[in-house]
Amino acid sequence: MSMIELDQVSFSYGGRQVVNQVTLVVPKGKHVGIVGESGCGKSTLLKLLSGLYVPTEGTIKVAGETESARISKAVSIVMQTPQLLPMTILENITLGREYSKEWIDHVVSLSCLDQWIASLEDGLDTYLGDRANELSGGQAQRIAIARAVCKNSEVILLDEPTSALDHETEKSVLEALRRAAEGKTVIHVTHQRSHLEAYDSVYQMREGKLYE
Ligand SMILES: Nc1ncnc2c1ncn2[C@@H]1O[C@H](COP(=O)(O)OP(=O)(O)OP(=O)(O)O)[C@@H](O)[C@H]1O
Numbered sequence: 001m002s003m004i005e006l007d008q009v010s011f012s013y014g015g016r017q018v019v020n021q022v023t024l025v026v027p028k029g030k031h032v033g034i035v036g037e038s039g040c041g042k043s044t045l046l047k048l049l050s051g052l053y054v055p056t057e058g059t060i061k062v063a064g065e066t067e068s069a070r071i072s073k074a075v076s077i078v079m080q081t082p083q084l085l086p087m088t089i090l091e092n093i094t095l096g097r098e099y100s101k102e103w104i105d106h107v108v109s110l111s112c113l114d115q116w117i118a119s120l121e122d123g124l125d126t127y128l129g130d131r132a133n134e135l136s137g138g139q140a141q142r143i144a145i146a147r148a149v150c151k152n153s154e155v156i157l158l159d160e161p162t163s164a165l166d167h168e169t170e171k172s173v174l175e176a177l178r179r180a181a182e183g184k185t186v187i188h189v190t191h192q193r194s195h196l197e198a199y200d201s202v203y204q205m206r207e208g209k210l211y212e
Pocket residue numbers: 013018036037038039040041042043044045080
């Protein structure tokens with residue numbers, strides 16, 4: 001069974017085509033890496049896969065869904081730039097859904113957020129408000145990872161998820177993501193080929209096209 005099916009998908013910003021007739025099938029449970037030069041269309045492709053953008057041509061099916069709003073519900077994505085909201089840390093992780101305390105604790109420790117959160121007076125209930133952009137890049141990135149892991153979707157999309165982390169934290173988070181992604185379908189965009197060593201396949205993206 002395939003979890004992701006792209007058939008001749010293209011996408012343009014205005015008149016400029018940046019994803020060019022991409023066809024891709026990813027079976028359930030496979031882990032796929034994508035590498036490629038800056039600007040070749042990797043983030044745009046992930047945004048298409050996450051239902052954030054609708055293809056200008058071609059069709060997309062992710063987790064059995066073809067409609068963008070339903071695709072969004074069915075996937076977890078860590079975007080290249082963390083999108084934090086003026087809410088508490090906890091709300092930024094859960095996006096208002098209910099989860100058990102055990103699950104939240106698990107997600108927080110998996111994302112290497114536990115030490116930092118323990119050092120905050122209000123812990124997980126710390127209100128980020130307009131100060132969300134005062135967080136360090138690594139703190140924001142780990143909240144974004146926690147949000148994606150918390151959602152526990154069948155499909156996980158990762159866009160340079162550890163680029164802002166120091167080497168040690170990056171190692172821990174990648175290992176934790178690997179465990180969290182067991183049995184799930186993963187697409188991981190990175191400039192670090194070494195992060196994709198255990199992956200089932202790695203594609204190279206060039207000028208909007210995917211090459212095996
Ligand atoms: N919102 C936008 N509006 C117009 N053009 C855009 C927009 N987002 C990206 N682009 C353009 O589309 C092309 C592909 O961008 P994209 O972000 O997908 O590249 P990328 O492969 O993820 O690059 P990087 O490795 O730097 O993250 C680039 O030329 C970029 O300038």
